[in-house]
Amino acid sequence: MTESPNPLFEFLLRQGDNALVLGHRTSEWCGVGPALEEDIALANTALDLIGQTQLWLGYAAEVEGKNRSANDLAFMRDAYDFRNILMLEVPNEDFGRTMVRQFLFDAFQVPWLSALRQSSDQRVSEIASKSVKEAQYHLERSAETVIALGDGTPESHARMQAALNYLWPYSGEMFGNDSTDQAMHEQGIAPLPQSLHKPWMQSVSNTLAQACLAVPEDPFAHSGGRTGFRHTEHLGHMLSTMQVLQRSYPGASW
Amino acid sequence: MNAAVLTEKQVWDWLEQVPDPEIPVISIVDLGVVRNVCVEHDDDTQAASVKVTITPTYSGCPAMREIATNIESALTQRGITDLELQTQIAPAWTTDWMSEVGKQRLEDYGIAAPQAKGAPERCPQCKSTAVEKVSQFGSTPCKAQWRCTDCLEPFEYFKCI
Numbered sequence A: 001m002t003e004s005p006n007p008l009f010e011f012l013l014r015q016g017d018n019a020l021v022l023g024h025r026t027s028e029w030c031g032v033g034p035a036l037e038e039d040i041a042l043a044n045t046a047l048d049l050i051g052q053t054q055l056w057l058g059y060a061a062e063v064e065g066k067n068r069s070a071n072d073l074a075f076m077r078d079a080y081d082f083r084n085i086l087m088l089e090v091p092n093e094d095f096g097r098t099m100v101r102q103f104l105f106d107a108f109q110v111p112w113l114s115a116l117r118q119s120s121d122q123r124v125s126e127i128a129s130k131s132v133k134e135a136q137y138h139l140e141r142s143a144e145t146v147i148a149l150g151d152g153t154p155e156s157h158a159r160m161q162a163a164l165n166y167l168w169p170y171s172g173e174m175f176g177n178d179s180t181d182q183a184m185h186e187q188g189i190a191p192l193p194q195s196l197h198k199p200w201m202q203s204v205s206n207t208l209a210q211a212c213l214a215v216p217e218d219p220f221a222h223s224g225g226r227t228g229f230r231h232t233e234h235l236g237h238m239l240s241t242m243q244v245l246q247r248s249y250p251g252a253s254w
Numbered sequence B: 001m002n003a004a005v006l007t008e009k010q011v012w013d014w015l016e017q018v019p020d021p022e023i024p025v026i027s028i029v030d031l032g033v034v035r036n037v038c039v040e041h042d043d044d045t046q047a048a049s050v051k052v053t054i055t056p057t058y059s060g061c062p063a064m065r066e067i068a069t070n071i072e073s074a075l076t077q078r079g080i081t082d083l084e085l086q087t088q089i090a091p092a093w094t095t096d097w098m099s100e101v102g103k104q105r106l107e108d109y110g111i112a113a114p115q116a117k118g119a120p121e122r123c124p125q126c127k128s129t130a131v132e133k134v135s136q137f138g139s140t141p142c143k144a145q146w147r148c149t150d151c152l153e154p155f156e157y158f159k160c161i
Ligand SMILES: [Zn+2]
Pocket: B123, B124, B125, B126, B127, B128, B148, B149, B150, B151, B152, B153
């Protein structure tokens, strides 16, 4: 891993890639959702996330100053250049895992984007102000769904608990702390993510208790996504689908 | 065109005739998507240059490109050749910017208007207040699905953000 010459670029990639990778994963449900309403909700959530991606990666491209666009960053980078957390790239598996993941992420995004509204960087503040409204809406739904399915039938409960057990070790990466985080903190661009860990834990535990789901106790946390050091094998497969058009016909547009 | 007659008010009036692509009963002005209109005249030639600033409802709103195209064609049809379209995201769009006329037109069309409390006031069909949520999301990013428990009709609710 090499030290990034521009921590702001790195920071913006993390924001944009989180939105992009989760947005793409969520879009995989389009047309195969468990019920029409859920299918529509998932597609709309994906659309919000892809919209946020355009804002973050658009600004990242400007900051980088190498004449690349948001589209170039999304479709022409390889897996090791992505800076999303691993939790967002693992496969959807079932509706339960999809919703638990959305919930764990939304519960972070809402306080995170709220804090970014105060960023010393005006563009970051503007993008966060726009995105946080959508994130709040997503959180309402994902928290409600986690409660309904966790406190549902024996089958839905078992699946939700399995999903939580699977995803939990990936959630710790949201609160990473490295030189990029430090640089953003020092410049007043963003708070340290780890400062949000305690309130996140409280709000998540509260919802999971209502959902009759047990918070896993293992403190182990996977990492390597937000630094690009080591992605899971799943990201490459996802990108091969997501990027196939631009890879096959570079510059294609419509 | 002879620009001496062109005012910002005139441009706003023209834009009020541009329908929202997804909910054509309201205009893009009623929706609050048009944030600013600026008309300037060249000192020598008096030629008008027009700058229109728009903002997306949702960051991923797929209608933005169509809205921009519709603005361009509406204004070029009226003879404006020097037109600049700007997109801004701050301040973030809010349903507070929707006009009262717009809200009324929505209800007449069968879509419940946004309410600060986050739920529709009444069924746009029979006006009953006995309504319940079906889904937080609907056919476009800006709408949710509700249903009336009196007349049993489903209806769309314009989300309040
Ligand atoms: Zn009714």
